[in-house]
Amino acid sequence: MSLIPTLLGVTLHLLLFLHVSASHSGHLAAPRQKWPVPYRRYDERPDADSYCEALYPFCPTGDRDGRMPYLRETDRISVYRLQAPVWEFKYGDLMGKFHIMHDAVGFSSAETESNFTMEWYELFQLGNCTFPHLRANVSAPFWCNQGAACFFEGIDDAHWSQNGTLEKVGVITGDMFNAMAQWVQQDNHTGIYYETWAVQSHPGPDATVWFESFDCSQFVHRTYRKLAELGAKLSSRSQTNYTKVYLYSGEPTCLGNDSTIFGQPSMKNLAADIQSFYYTFRPHQSYVDLAFSLAEIYEKVVLHKNFYLYYNSEYWHLPMKPPYMQVIYEEVPLP
Numbered sequence: 001m002s003l004i005p006t007l008l009g010v011t012l013h014l015l016l017f018l019h020v021s022a023s024h025s026g027h028l029a030a031p032r033q034k035w036p037v038p039y040r041r042y043d044e045r046p047d048a049d050s051y052c053e054a055l056y057p058f059c060p061t062g063d064r065d066g067r068m069p070y071l072r073e074t075d076r077i078s079v080y081r082l083q084a085p086v087w088e089f090k091y092g093d094l095m096g097k098f099h100i101m102h103d104a105v106g107f108s109s110a111e112t113e114s115n116f117t118m119e120w121y122e123l124f125q126l127g128n129c130t131f132p133h134l135r136a137n138v139s140a141p142f143w144c145n146q147g148a149a150c151f152f153e154g155i156d157d158a159h160w161s162q163n164g165t166l167e168k169v170g171v172i173t174g175d176m177f178n179a180m181a182q183w184v185q186q187d188n189h190t191g192i193y194y195e196t197w198a199v200q201s202h203p204g205p206d207a208t209v210w211f212e213s214f215d216c217s218q219f220v221h222r223t224y225r226k227l228a229e230l231g232a233k234l235s236s237r238s239q240t241n242y243t244k245v246y247l248y249s250g251e252p253t254c255l256g257n258d259s260t261i262f263g264q265p266s267m268k269n270l271a272a273d274i275q276s277f278y279y280t281f282r283p284h285q286s287y288v289d290l291a292f293s294l295a296e297i298y299e300k301v302v303l304h305k306n307f308y309l310y311y312n313s314e315y316w317h318l319p320m321k322p323p324y325m326q327v328i329y330e331e332v333p334l335p
């Protein structure tokens with residue numbers, strides 16, 4: 001899966017951190033902000049810009065129009081929790097060791113004997129969802145950050161069970177499946193942009209959450225919650241952990257969107273700062289050697305404490321705090 005090949009690269013880039021001056025001009029007097037900032041839903045999904053190029057086609061074996069089968073109400077459908085390490089040739093099974101996992105849900109119909117996989121991932125790979133492109137004649141960083149649901153026939157048992165998890169977590173009726181399918185269409189229509197980072201004030205359960213991520217595992221959680229709401233009983237024999245990529249910061253400040261930041265001469269210092277911040281992380285640069293000294297990287301992180309987060313198509317300034325960034329494989333129980 002293309003999913004997180006870049007993540008390790010990203011991590012290193014991130015830790016390499018910024019040559020950004022601290023002259024962000026933010027601090028607009030806004031009404032009291034609600035935390036976490038609600039993820040923005042849209043009326044419909046726009047076509048992706050032709051500039052964005054997928055390394056792997058999105059959902060190659062799914063239905064062209066994203067249709068899901070209609071199952072009979074008398075059907076009994078087993079639900080599977082699917083999880084596998086993101087495989088990246090270059091890094092071998094390192095991703096598994098760091099618990100960089102991809103999540104999906106499986107369904108198998110007793111009546112039709114067919115089975116299905118459902119997952120949510122980036123249209124243009126994770127690097128493009130996490131960091132934008134700086135284009136010569138476009139001043140605003142350019143994002144290819146759509147994510148979407150993919151539903152296709154078949155479950156690749158070996159892929160999930162060999163180095164990951166394939167576990168039956170419940171049985172639902174055809175009615176529940178059909179209601180869920182409707183919800184998936186709606187969710188897919190309105191939840192358009194991938195958000196890699198979860199941002200909170202510090203590690204641990206008592207932290208203030210500033211932003212929630214919106215990624216493959218969040219889709220799986222929403223699906224389980226929807227099934228539970230429809231009356232499904234789900235349970236697992238083992239701990240259900242998921243990969244989450246955290247940033248830690250003090251209270252974020254909303255800086256504005258493309259037109260407010262990149263369309264107004266008065267904002268040009270901030271615009272330049274954001275450009276130079278993302279220049280460090282441009283998706284096309286080659287991977288930093290893994291042997292890179294972590295100590296050296298850490299020092300740089302401690303020196304500069306800025307992060308410009310792009311969330312809901314707006315930029316936010318994060319005053320970063322130790323431990324700055326973590327990839328955590330943490331438990332989220334089934335509903």
Ligand SMILES: *[C@@H]1O[C@H](CO)[C@@H](O)[C@H](O)[C@H]1NC(C)=O
Nearest residue numbers: 051052053055124125128144
């Ligand atoms: C997005 O990411 C892939 C793989 O990392 C890359 O090949 C592609 O050129 C990137 N750029 C765009 C604009 O999609």
Ligand SMILES: *[C@@H]1O[C@H](CO)[C@@H](O)[C@H](O)[C@H]1NC(C)=O
Nearest residue numbers: 065066148149150151185188
């Ligand atoms: C979700 O949206 C994408 C992008 O439009 C589409 O390719 C996919 O088929 C849709 N998935 C479902 C399950 O509707």
Ligand SMILES: *[C@@H]1O[C@H](CO)[C@@H](O)[C@H](O)[C@H]1NC(C)=O
Nearest residue numbers: 049051135136137138139142
């Ligand atoms: C950028 O400039 C080049 C050359 O002037 C032009 O061909 C291209 O269409 C421009 N791209 C955009 C997005 O304006």
Ligand SMILES: *[C@@H]1O[C@H](CO)[C@@H](O)[C@H](O)[C@H]1NC(C)=O
Nearest residue numbers: 080106108114115154155157
């Ligand atoms: C899904 O269907 C395939 C093909 O019939 C079968 O090999 C596989 O074991 C099934 N997997 C599950 C989890 O039902």
Ligand SMILES: *[C@@H]1O[C@H](CO)[C@@H](O)[C@H](O)[C@H]1NC(C)=O
Nearest residue numbers: 087092093158159160162163
């Ligand atoms: C499981 O991991 C091993 C090495 O750790 C690898 O050779 C194998 O291809 C992996 N299997 C799958 C299905 O990804």
Ligand SMILES: *[C@@H]1O[C@H](CO)[C@@H](O)[C@H](O)[C@H]1NC(C)=O
Nearest residue numbers: 256257258259260261313314
């Ligand atoms: C950008 O923000 C301004 C000010 O909040 C708003 O008026 C404008 O509609 C926004 N533009 C887009 C494309 O959302």
Ligand SMILES: *[C@@H]1O[C@H](CO)[C@@H](O)[C@H](O)[C@H]1NC(C)=O
Nearest residue numbers: 099239240241329330331332
């Ligand atoms: C799963 O998450 C729990 C709590 O978040 C943690 O204590 C445990 O170590 C995790 N398991 C693995 C295998 O990392």
